[in-house]
Amino acid sequence: MSLSPLLTVAKVSHTYPQHDTQALCDVSFTVDAGEFWVLMGPSGCGKSTLLNVLGAMDTPTQGEVLFAGQSLSSLSDNERTLLRRTHMGYVFQFFNLIPTLTVAENVALPLQLNQRSTGLSAKSIHAKVAELLSQLGLAQRADYYPSQLSGGEMQRAAIGRALIHQPKLLLADEPTGNLDTDNGDKVLQLLSTLCKERGTTIIMATHSEDVAKLGDTVLRLRNGRIHSLSNAVGV
Numbered sequence: 001m002s003l004s005p006l007l008t009v010a011k012v013s014h015t016y017p018q019h020d021t022q023a024l025c026d027v028s029f030t031v032d033a034g035e036f037w038v039l040m041g042p043s044g045c046g047k048s049t050l051l052n053v054l055g056a057m058d059t060p061t062q063g064e065v066l067f068a069g070q071s072l073s074s075l076s077d078n079e080r081t082l083l084r085r086t087h088m089g090y091v092f093q094f095f096n097l098i099p100t101l102t103v104a105e106n107v108a109l110p111l112q113l114n115q116r117s118t119g120l121s122a123k124s125i126h127a128k129v130a131e132l133l134s135q136l137g138l139a140q141r142a143d144y145y146p147s148q149l150s151g152g153e154m155q156r157a158a159i160g161r162a163l164i165h166q167p168k169l170l171l172a173d174e175p176t177g178n179l180d181t182d183n184g185d186k187v188l189q190l191l192s193t194l195c196k197e198r199g200t201t202i203i204m205a206t207h208s209e210d211v212a213k214l215g216d217t218v219l220r221l222r223n224g225r226i227h228s229l230s231n232a233v234g235v
């Protein structure tokens, strides 16, 4: 077990001001670097809200999330944006690729946004993108636009974009919810293999019990509360 967990979630509750909806209630757990966590539970139980809070996209109304020991709520908006761009990758159900950019351009985007701080040359960005596209089986699709891809290809491109900057944490919200079982399985195997090779921590929401088997830990939510945790990590 590492000394400092990658994520510490301490008594997190979240209420949306609209309709005063309580989406999370007193949620606490810790995630170590390199683990693969799966979030399950019925629609509306708080999975997306939890991912948004873990990914510094939303601030919980109570409690705290620490990323590598640092409280997310203590950061300024700019610091949070920088943290997201540097250390986090996101994969969504509806891919969210930019339609006017090619596959290679979509995947390169995070490296380009970080270019000022990393100083990476256009040539090394190109090389990194080409290598990842080939690992994703998308080398032949580099110059295609999203509308010219199958669903499975779109999601592989989105995974490329989420991993290109080697984030510490990958958050995936029902990434196969829009794919048929075969394509969904392939995408997940790839995601799981790439993350293991790179030591990336994954937290993924899914409805599929089969998908859940890929995870080290399964966290089940009910009405915004932890219903069960499949192992003893961090309870």
Ligand code: ADP
Pocket (backbone or CB within 6 Å): 016, 017, 018, 019, 021, 022, 023, 041, 042, 043, 044, 045, 046, 047, 048, 049, 050
């Ligand atoms: P899940 O991803 O498990 O389906 P969500 O996190 O999306 O669940 O939603 C949890 C609860 O919060 C639901 O009751 C939902 O209606 C509510 N909710 C989600 N987003 C908002 C929002 N922007 N405003 C108000 N209520 C919301």
Ligand code: MG
Pocket (backbone or CB within 6 Å): 047, 048, 049, 173
């Ligand atoms: Mg959701």
